[in-house]
Amino acid sequence: MGGSALIITCKLGFERVVASYVEELDPAAEVEATPQGFAGLVLVRPGNLKAEELARAVKERVPEAEKVFVADAECNASIEEIVRCAVGISAGISREESFAVRTVRRGSHGFTSLDVNVAVGSAVKEATGARVDLENPDKVIFVQILQDKAYLSLVPGSEFYKKMPSSKYPVxxxxxxxxxxxxxxxxxxxxxxxxxxxxxxxxxxxxxxxxxxxxxxxxxxxxxxxxxxxxxxxxxxxxxxxxxxxxxxxxxxxxxxxxxxxxxxxxxxxxxxxxxxxxxxxxxxxxxxxxxxxxxxxxxxxxxxxxxxxxxxxxxxxxxxxxxxxxxxxxxxxxxxxxxxxxxxxxxxxxxxxxxxxxxxxxxxxxxx
Missing domain, CATH: 3.40.1280.10 (SPOUT methyltransferase, trefoil knot domain)
Known part of the structure; x- marks a missing residue:
């Protein structure tokens, strides 16, 4: 697959359903349900549409899609390369903003998701001067690792729903x-x-x-x-x-x-x-x-x-x-x-x-x- 990637999450068993709807939205796209056998995922390389356009269309027209992430960067699944890519996309984080790093790791690796969060968070903080806020960040660097590949997205913190944000009181x-x-x-x-x-x-x-x-x-x-x-x-x-x-x-x-x-x-x-x-x-x-x-x-x-x-x-x-x-x-x-x-x-x-x-x-x- 070549070009910018979309990673779509969905309920288990709905991978092929989501994939079929994406193919209808962009017939030229390369769509792979359960990439490398990982359930609950659909990996997409847009064809006729730009990645952002296709992502918007999926969000508006495919309720079976839980989350839709545009990969702003992708690399081999090593901490060094992930840190390098994260610093590259961190230009979208201003000094006045807060950020957090979230990592979902699928497959077998010699490091943990926490290792990635710590390494990326330290490098991005140094590069941007922004503060880390793990509870209510303005921006999130979301790292998704699928065995030997890593896909990084810079998204608003609001993309991640929380059961208990600061606007709620635990009754x-x-x-x-x-x-x-x-x-x-x-x-x-x-x-x-x-x-x-x-x-x-x-x-x-x-x-x-x-x-x-x-x-x-x-x-x-x-x-x-x-x-x-x-x-x-x-x-x-x-x-x-x-x-x-x-x-x-x-x-x-x-x-x-x-x-x-x-x-x-x-x-x-x-x-x-x-x-x-x-x-x-x-x-x-x-x-x-x-x-x-x-x-x-x-x-x-x-x-x-x-x-x-x-x-x-x-x-x-x-x-x-x-x-x-x-x-x-x-x-x-x-x-x-x-x-x-x-x-x-x-x-x-x-x-x-x-x-x-x-x-x-x-x-x-x-x-x-």
Whole structure:
């Protein structure tokens, strides 16, 4: 292949689909799906179109293409040659900008991706005077190594989506200070078990600090046992997955059992929010609720209790002791399996922007939970 290259990434199994669409856009292009056997890639040498034109056309018309990179330079896959090419394309980085180096290495080599990042980063910093910013760089030198060849692209930092950019606040930090009181779903043992696994998984997904399983009065012991067994199983399976896949510490939700009335009595005077259809629409009191939670968690260092019903619902007598009674979706009856997650997502939605503002202004500061 000769001429400027495009490297296109896609979901596994879509390589030939993407290749066929690229051939339609530029029939004279040389297109190779899974180059050298590397799945999830399509390597293209444009024919009638310029590389930038073809890349733009692919981005606009081929949704199966995940990422499209124009190789501003290519060389043999040695650190020395990669550094030389990186310095050459770094003319596109001004002294006032920040940059980072990302390397994806496919194949077997006598060096690591980190070795490439360090060598290229040092050389580019010296050549440009720009500062290194690994979190939110203005520009990224992206090095893709396919066995014996390296392809380098200089791209805006925005090309690399991040789950947690600086414009977001990790709401799990607030959820860890929540206490969920959830009425157990009690029915046939197998149904109670299944519902228990879903509730257990939900509280662990959000990393809620504590789950109180709160039956109302005397209940069937075996149905409660089945629900609790499911809750622990759902919590455990999600926690194990989080430990394997998260790049941070994961907190395991604590689980307790207490009668719902006694739970409310033990927390008299403490923050309590109840989710039931009789309450105010969340949208109507969103700002007030967000300010309340942020004040209680960050300023007053208190846990905020969230109460959710199941088949019977939260007894209306408890509404008098709640700071807020909220309705997530007026006119819609939300089933037990979705009630808690709907409430927590609603809270995350109304909290987020205020958390970002408070964090950026320094209001949270050392008060972060």
């Amino acid at each position: 799990y930090k607030v959820f860890r200070k929540l206490v969920v009181a959830h009425e157990p779903y009690l029915g046939p043992p197998d149904a109670s078990y299944v519902m228990g696994t879903r509730i257990g998984r939900e509280v662990q997904v959000f990393e809620v600090g504590k789950l109180y399983v709160t039956p109302v009065g005397a209940v069937d012991a075996y149905s409660l046992y089945s629900f609790l067994r499911g809750a622990f199983e759902g919590q455990r399976s999600r926690f194990e997955l989080q430990k394997r896949s998260y790049g941070r510490e994961v907190v395991k939700t604590e689980v307790y059992v207490q009668d719902m009335y006694q739970f409310a009595r033990s927390r008299l005077g403490k923050p309590l929010i109840i989710f039931e259809p009789e309450g105010e629409p969340v949208s109507r009191v969103a700002g007030e609720v967000a300010d309340f939670i942020i004040r209680k968690v960050f300023k007053e260092k208190e846990e905020v209790a969230i109460m959710v019903g199941a088949r019977e619902g939260v007894p209306t007598g408890l509404f008098r002791f709640a700071d807020f009674v909220l309705d997530v979706a007026p006119g819609v009856v939300i089933s037990t399996e979705y009630a808690l997650s709907s409430g927590l997502i609603a809270l995350a939605t109304i909290l987020h922007e205020k958390l970002v503002e408070a964090a950026s202004s320094g209001e949270l500061g050392a008060g972060e939970p």
